[in-house]
Amino acid sequence: MSFLADNFTLLRDAFLTTLALAVVSGICALVLGTLLTAMRVSPVKPLRGAAVFYVEVFRNTPLTVVFFFLAFGIVEIDLQFPTRFITAVAALSLYTAAFVSEALRSGINSVPPGQAEAARALGLDFRQTLTSVVLPQAFRTVVPPLGNVWIALAKNTSIAAGFAVTELAAALVRLTNQNADQLLVVFLAIVAAYLVITLPSAWLIGVIERRTAILR
Amino acid sequence: MRITRYAAAAAAAGLLLAGCASEAGNQAEDAAENTAEVETDVEFDAGTTMAELNEAGAITVGTKFDQPGFGLLNPQTREPEGFDVEIAKIIAAKLGIDADDITWTETVSANREPFIQNGQVDIVVATYTINDTRKQVVDFAGPYYEAGQDIMVAKGNPEGIEGPDDLAGKTVCSVEGSTPAQNIREKYPEAQLTTYDVYSKCADDLKNGNVQAVTTDNVILTGLIAGSPDDFELVGSPFTEEPYGIGLMKGDDDFRSFINDVLEESFEDGSWADAWDRTAGSVSGQEAPEPPSVDRY
Numbered sequence: 001m002s003f004l005a006d007n008f009t010l011l012r013d014a015f016l017t018t019l020a021l022a023v024v025s026g027i028c029a030l031v032l033g034t035l036l037t038a039m040r041v042s043p044v045k046p047l048r049g050a051a052v053f054y055v056e057v058f059r060n061t062p063l064t065v066v067f068f069f070l071a072f073g074i075v076e077i078d079l080q081f082p083t084r085f086i087t088a089v090a091a092l093s094l095y096t097a098a099f100v101s102e103a104l105r106s107g108i109n110s111v112p113p114g115q116a117e118a119a120r121a122l123g124l125d126f127r128q129t130l131t132s133v134v135l136p137q138a139f140r141t142v143v144p145p146l147g148n149v150w151i152a153l154a155k156n157t158s159i160a161a162g163f164a165v166t167e168l169a170a171a172l173v174r175l176t177n178q179n180a181d182q183l184l185v186v187f188l189a190i191v192a193a194y195l196v197i198t199l200p201s202a203w204l205i206g207v208i209e210r211r212t213a214i215l216r
Numbered sequence: 217m218r219i220t221r222y223a224a225a226a227a228a229a230g231l232l233l234a235g236c237a238s239e240a241g242n243q244a245e246d247a248a249e250n251t252a253e254v255e256t257d258v259e260f261d262a263g264t265t266m267a268e269l270n271e272a273g274a275i276t277v278g279t280k281f282d283q284p285g286f287g288l289l290n291p292q293t294r295e296p297e298g299f300d301v302e303i304a305k306i307i308a309a310k311l312g313i314d315a316d317d318i319t320w321t322e323t324v325s326a327n328r329e330p331f332i333q334n335g336q337v338d339i340v341v342a343t344y345t346i347n348d349t350r351k352q353v354v355d356f357a358g359p360y361y362e363a364g365q366d367i368m369v370a371k372g373n374p375e376g377i378e379g380p381d382d383l384a385g386k387t388v389c390s391v392e393g394s395t396p397a398q399n400i401r402e403k404y405p406e407a408q409l410t411t412y413d414v415y416s417k418c419a420d421d422l423k424n425g426n427v428q429a430v431t432t433d434n435v436i437l438t439g440l441i442a443g444s445p446d447d448f449e450l451v452g453s454p455f456t457e458e459p460y461g462i463g464l465m466k467g468d469d470d471f472r473s474f475i476n477d478v479l480e481e482s483f484e485d486g487s488w489a490d491a492w493d494r495t496a497g498s499v500s501g502q503e504a505p506e507p508p509s510v511d512r513y
Contacts, residue, residue: 072421163417
């Protein structure tokens with residue numbers, strides 16, 4: 001136990017970094033993903049095409065490749081993120097947004113077409129139809145898949161360890177290399193730290209799911 | 217050091233992709249011209265490892281296949297090349313074994329001790345740092361080379377970094393969990409340390425200006441520099457000591473003394489320096505250092 005106390009600062013900072021990566025990227029991905037979904041159901045063809053292109057590119061590219069491109073690839077065109085943390089947030093957000101968008105699209109498809117038709121009949125324009133009629137219903141049905149995306153994101157933050165962000169996986173590597181006699185303790189501490197993020201999330205998702213359930 | 221070596225492997229792979237195959241090709245030609253002269257008329261006391269190996273006319277040597285300058289597999293000849301390889305050839309020659317009769321086995325950091333203990337290799341010459349933990353399970357002849365943690369900077373050394381003390385306030389890159397990274401954390405806390413999982417990323421970051429220095433064993437840095445000699449240079453003032461020894465079966469004191477004799481002879485007759493110039497020296501552009509003194513513990 002004294003071993004954990006000795007490395008408390010490292011573990012705490014690593015935990016907070018992982019949490020910050022997940023939360024900031026999660027918010028960005030939700031915003032971007034919603035925007036992408038709106039583009040996909042919009043009446044403007046080029047917008048639909050752009051959104052489909054984006055989703056297919058990021059959904060089918062390994063996250064490590066996205067990281068590598070943002071960390072070392074864009075330098076070739078004289079672009080760079082100010083810090084490695086922001087690079088990681090950008091990679092995680094861009095990648096996760098594709099999955100958020102797909103989840104939301106399935107939600108929108110589950111809203112009966114009559115809802116949108118009725119909204120249009122009442123004189124609402126496309127934006128109003130989407131934001132006040134379709135999306136609120138879509139979000140309710142996609143709470144479970146979005147929860148999945150969130151938990152996957154929380155774990156995907158570990159890729160940042162390979163890109164100069166000292167989060168939990170980086171702390172795991174550092175501590176196990178220096179304390180070969182404490183492998184189990186280090187491992188359990190890191191797993192526990194991830195569970196602290198994901199288990200309450202799973203519980204919260206369950207609560208939201210029940211609160212927002214549509215009675216059909 | 218385990219992580220360091222893996223990272224070196226990855227770095228080496230990157231270097232291969234970057235196209236240093238021509239370098240390896242040149243090395244191969246040089247090596248072919250200059251192999252140590254094989255002793256034809258040698259006698260060893262019966263029952264010793266030397267007698268057994270001489271009798272068999274063959275030896276199995278464990279070396280790295282991914283360390284430019286020390287032990288790097290030449291994809292064309294399927295044989296490793298480098299300083300470690302040349303040292304092994306010198307020892308084999310003194311045993312009366314032709315270089316063609318050496319069986320090369322790839323050893324990585326994690327399997328060197330078991331390979332020696334199980335007799336899968338007769339000796340290991342594989343950037344193998346002598347330390348007390350390892351001495352518990354294997355014995356070491358040598359050292360035949362003294363490596364150390366060094367610093368790599370951008371060509372021309374724009375930041376004027378001459379040693380680890382100059383790293384204060386500078387960004388320096390290494391690999392997470394490696395001994396060199398820990399060294400910087402503990403002894404030079406004023407340096408801003410960035411850690412990746414492999415050294416090739418550090419090299420990329422140095423190239424694009426995100427970090428001002430990269431630090432690890434000079435041997436690994438040399439390999440990185442060989443890949444892009446126009447971008448990087450070595451500071452060349454090692455600040456830790458990593459004596460490389462030749463690993464052999466624990467308790468085989470006769471064999472250990474024999475290898476130590478061979479090494480000392482090679483230090484004196486110039487074959488050691490010659491081997492350096494043809495391998496690691498040609499990769500790094502550095503002249504052969506003073507040979508270390510053999511530690512007959």
